[in-house]
Amino acid sequence: MYKAVIIGGSAGSFQVITKILSSLPQNFHLPVLLSLHRLKHVRSGFVEALSIKASIPVIEPYDKDQIKPGKAYLAPANYHMFVELGNKIALSTEEPVNHSRPSIDLSFTTAAQVYRDKLIGIILSGANKDGAYGLKKIKDYGGIAIVQDPEECQVKTMTESSLRLTKVDHIYRTNEIIRFLQNLKP
Amino acid sequence: MVRYEIGIVETRNVIKTLLETFDYDFSDYALTSFKRRLEDIIINNGLKDADGLIYRLKNNKDYFEYFLREITPETTEMFRDPSLWRTLRDDIIPDITRTSGKLKFWVGNFDSGEDLYSLCITLNELGILNESTIYCSIISNVIEHKIKSGKIDFKQVETNEANYTRCNGDKNYSDYVTVNNGMATIDTKLIENVTFLKQNTLFNNCPNSVKLLLFRNQIIYYNQSLQDKIINNISNSLVAGGYLAIGAKETLDNTNTSNKFTVINDAEKVYKKKTG
Numbered sequence: 001m002y003k004a005v006i007i008g009g010s011a012g013s014f015q016v017i018t019k020i021l022s023s024l025p026q027n028f029h030l031p032v033l034l035s036l037h038r039l040k041h042v043r044s045g046f047v048e049a050l051s052i053k054a055s056i057p058v059i060e061p062y063d064k065d066q067i068k069p070g071k072a073y074l075a076p077a078n079y080h081m082f083v084e085l086g087n088k089i090a091l092s093t094e095e096p097v098n099h100s101r102p103s104i105d106l107s108f109t110t111a112a113q114v115y116r117d118k119l120i121g122i123i124l125s126g127a128n129k130d131g132a133y134g135l136k137k138i139k140d141y142g143g144i145a146i147v148q149d150p151e152e153c154q155v156k157t158m159t160e161s162s163l164r165l166t167k168v169d170h171i172y173r174t175n176e177i178i179r180f181l182q183n184l185k186p
Numbered sequence: 187m188v189r190y191e192i193g194i195v196e197t198r199n200v201i202k203t204l205l206e207t208f209d210y211d212f213s214d215y216a217l218t219s220f221k222r223r224l225e226d227i228i229i230n231n232g233l234k235d236a237d238g239l240i241y242r243l244k245n246n247k248d249y250f251e252y253f254l255r256e257i258t259p260e261t262t263e264m265f266r267d268p269s270l271w272r273t274l275r276d277d278i279i280p281d282i283t284r285t286s287g288k289l290k291f292w293v294g295n296f297d298s299g300e301d302l303y304s305l306c307i308t309l310n311e312l313g314i315l316n317e318s319t320i321y322c323s324i325i326s327n328v329i330e331h332k333i334k335s336g337k338i339d340f341k342q343v344e345t346n347e348a349n350y351t352r353c354n355g356d357k358n359y360s361d362y363v364t365v366n367n368g369m370a371t372i373d374t375k376l377i378e379n380v381t382f383l384k385q386n387t388l389f390n391n392c393p394n395s396v397k398l399l400l401f402r403n404q405i406i407y408y409n410q411s412l413q414d415k416i417i418n419n420i421s422n423s424l425v426a427g428g429y430l431a432i433g434a435k436e437t438l439d440n441t442n443t444s445n446k447f448t449v450i451n452d453a454e455k456v457y458k459k460k461t462g
Contacts, residue, residue, distance in 0.1 A: 041349070043269075043434060061435075062435050062436065062439070063405070063406045063433075063435055063436050063437070063440070064410055064413070076435045078266070079435055082218040082219060084216055084217065084409075085217055085218070090218050090219060091406045091433075091435050092259065092407070093261065093262070093266075093403045093406070093433070094222075094223070094259040095259070095260065095262060106222075110218050113218075133189075
């Protein structure tokens with residue numbers, strides 16, 4: 001019944017993402033969009049690092065690539081990553097938002113506008129408030145909002161900002177996020 | 187605080203106004219980013235909604251040039267993707283200088299000056315700036331004035347300098363830029379001989395016999411059919427064997443034009459136009 005999962009994270013989220021990607025079933029039935037803060041001038045290495053343990057393919061998409069189930073799409077360095085009508089990736093070099101490009105708020109907001117109540121948004125550890133507004137938009141459109149338990153986060157700012165702005169559906173530790181995704185029915 | 191959001195119908199109404207009043211066709215721009223930019227314009231100009239924007243466009247003809255500036259994303263960084271600029275300097279442009287005919291370069295994307303100045307610095311360091319013919323597309327007169335003033339957003343200087351350093355050039359970024367009282371200005375002599383080409387959204391003003399065309403991070407703002415149309419159009423400007431550089435995460439594979447080009451450098455997205 002859902003159409004996509006979108007995950008936002010920054011400082012302290014890398015190991016959590018790695019665990020999630022390695023725990024998904026190989027035939028996971030949804031696309032996973034990853035909007036993660038990263039060094040803007042380092043184009044290569046990140047997708048390779050995430051791919052090592054992932055059980056589904058991790059791709060750094062090109063502009064207008066079709067979004068397909070069972071694949072993870074990592075926002076490329078120094079681009080915003082949007083979801084475009086027609087279930088496509090759209091990239092943008094517009095000015096940074098919350099000092100960030102990719103901006104989690106923009107990825108989440110555009111995904112919410114396309115997938116509406118069929119979207120699951122997850123905010124992980126991070127050191128700024130980017131993502132808080134985007135998670136609110138997912139909730140406003142009727143999607144599911146999940147925040148990593150701040151007690152477990154290496155850096156709490158992002159999750160706490162999200163919790164201040166939105167009445168979320170779940171506050172989960174990493175293993176609970178994984179169980180939630182594993183139990184999703186096609 | 188909830189940000190204003192423009193609906194699809196309102197967006198179409200704005201597009202209709204732009205076409206009927208100004209003959210500028212935005213109908214095949216990628217919707218997500220186009221809507222977002224309209225929202226920014228409406229919010230930043232204190233217009234209440236799409237109707238407010240349409241009213242302003244129709245009743246204040248001078249406003250249109252400002253609208254064109256605002257609807258076009260700034261390129262924001264000089265020497266963005268230093269590895270591309272190294273490739274241009276070390277491989278592509280030297281190859282061009284070995285061909286016969288004029289050295290013609292075209293910054294085709296709607297640049298806010300960053301790609302143009304980066305190209306001119308590169309040509310200058312190769313010692314061929316004065317013998318080069320350089321064109322630069324602009325969509326708004328406001329942007330042309332900004333580029334000619336040489337003024338750079340002070341916040342960008344650090345990024346520009348870091349990018350320039352990663353190009354391993356012969357000089358220092360500070361050789362080209364002066365900083366005074368929190369204002370940064372780039373040496374406008376670099377662009378003395380540049381010809382600015384005012385374009386509409388469909389690129390109605392294309393030069394010919396171009397050897398290198400930069401068209402970086404422009405087609406990301408188009409839907410697929412407009413990507414096809416514009417790439418076909420601008421590629422007519424290139425000589426056979428001429429080079430096209432697009433953005434690092436753009437690809438001709440999602441267009442119907444990839445058979446016209448050979449991939450020269452896949453990581454930097456440099457293509458060469460086939461003969462015939």
